[in-house]
Amino acid sequence: MDHLFLNVLNVVLPVLICAGIGYCLALIRAPFDNKVIGGIVSRVGYPTLIISHLSTTKIAVGTFLDVMTAAALAIAGFGVLGFVALKLMRLPARAFLTPLMHGNVGNIGLPITLLALGDAGMAYTMGFVVVVLISIFTIGMWIPAGEFSPRKLATSPIIYAVALSLVLMATGYSLPQPVAKSFDILGGLSIPLMLLTLGHTLATLRIISLGRAVLLTALHLVMAMVIASALVWSFGFTGAERGAVILCCLMPSSVATYLFIDQHVPEYGPDVAGFILVSTLTTILVLPVALSYWV
Template identity: 85%
Template sequence: MDHLFLNVLNVVLPVLVCAGIGYCLAVFKAPFDNKVIGGIVSNVGYPTLIISHLSATNLAVGAFLDMMAAAALAVAGFGLLGFVALKLLRLPVRAFLTPLMHGNVGNIGLPITFLALGDAGMAYTMAFVVVVLVSIFTVGMWIPAGEFSPKKIATSPIVYAVIASLILMATGTALPQPLAKSFDILGGLSIPLMLLTLGHTLATLKAQSVARAILLTVLHLGMAIVIASALIWVFGFTGTERGALILCCLMPSSVATYLFIDQHVPEYGSDVAGFILVSTLATILVLPVALTYWI
C-alpha cells in the first residue's frame, strides 16, 4: 500500500508542481495569454499527441473499439448524471457540466494505468483518451458556448487525428521516423501548457470556491463509481480491461475543460479551477484505495 501510494504521488505531484509554476506567473504578473495557449493546444498539441501515441500502440483494433464504446457511454453517463445533479444543486450547467463530464485520462490516467497495469493497460487507456479528447473539443466546447456547431466537428484537427490514428493502427503502419519524432515533440506541448493555464487561473481562486469544489469532487467520485460498475457489467470486462476502465472513470476533472469555461463563462473560471485542483488532490487518496480493493 505504501509503495502504491508513493507511485500515485509521484505521478500527481508533477501535475501540481507545473500548476504551481503557472500560479507563480500570475502572482508576479508575467505575460500569459490563455487564448493563444488554448489555440496551440487544441490545434497542434492534442492532435499530434493522439497520433504519436496511437501509431505506436500494439492493440487489436476490435478491443480498442470496444473500449472506445465504453468510454463514449461513460462520458454520456457523466453528462446525464451531472446535468441532473447540477439542476438539483441549482448550479449553472454551462459552467460545470463540461468539467464534470470529462476526466483527466491523459496526463494522469496514462501514467497511472502504466504503473498499475503495464503497457496493455496504457493502450486501453488511450482508447479512453481519444473519446474524451474528441468530446472535449466538440460537446465540451458547445456547452459553455451555448451553441451547437457541426462545422466545428468538420474543422476539428482532433477528429482527423483520431481517423488517421485508427487507419495507422488497422494497417499496422508506422510513421516515418522524422515525422514520429516531430509529433512527439509537438504532442508534448499540450499537457504542460494546460497545467500552466490551470495554475495561472488558481491565483484568482476565492475562499467560497473551496466548499463548492469539494462538493463537486464528491459528486464526481460518486458518479464514477456508479458508471464504472454499470459498464463493467454491460461489457463484461475482466482483467486489464476492467482495471483500465475503473481507473479512467476515477480520473479527476480534465485540465483541458477549463479552457472553454474561461472563454465563454469566465465569471465561473475560478470555481472550475478550484474543482479541478481539489479533484486532482483527491486522486492521491482515492487511487491507492481503488487499486487495492477494487482492481
C-alpha cells in the first residue's frame, strides 16, 4: 500500500514542483507576463499540442468523440447542480457558476494523465480539454459578462485544430514530417508554460473568506464524484478513457475563470480567488487517493 501511494506521489509531485517554480517566480517578482504567455498557449501551444498528439496517437475516433460528449455533459452537470446549490446558498450565480463549472483540465489534467495513464490517457484528456476550453471562452465569459458573443467561438484556433486532428485520425493520414516536428516542438511548450502560469497566478490570489472557499471546494468535490460516476457508468468507459474522465472531473476550479470574474464582478473576485486556491491545494490530497483507489 505504501509503495502504491509512493508511485502516485511520483505522478503528482512533478506537477507540483513545476507549479511551485512559477510560484517562486512570483515571490521574487521575476518578469512574468501571464497575459502574453496565456495568449501563446491558447493560440499556438494548445492547437499544436492537440494536433501533434491526436494525429499520432492510435485511439478510436468514436471513443474520442464519446469523451468529448462526456465532457460537455460534465460541464452541463456542474452547471445545473452548481446553479441549484448557489441558489440554496444565496450566492450570485453570475460570480460563482463559471468557476464551479470549469475544471483546470489543462494546467493539471494534461500532465497528470500523461504521467499516470500514458499517451492514450493524455489523448482522451485532450477531448476533455478541448470542450472545457471552448466552454470557458464562450459560456464561461458570457455568464459573468452577461452577454453572448459567438465570434469568440468562430475565431478560436482550437476548433480548427480539433477538426484537422479528427480528419487525420479518421483517414490515417499524417502531416508532412517538417510540419509534424514543428508542432511537436511548439506543443511541447504548453505543459511547462501552463504549470508555471498556474503557480505564478496562485501566488497572486488573496483569500478573503476561508470558510466560503472551503464550502465551495467541498461542494465542487461532491459534484465531481457524482458526475464522474454517472458518466463512467452511462458510457461504459474502461481503461485509459475511464481514468481520463474521472481525473478530469476531479480537477480543481480553473484559474482562467478568475480573470472573467475579476473583470465583470470584481466585488466577488477575492471570494472566487479563495475558492480556486483552496480547491487547487485540495487536489494534492484528492489525486493520490483517486489514483490509488478509483482510477
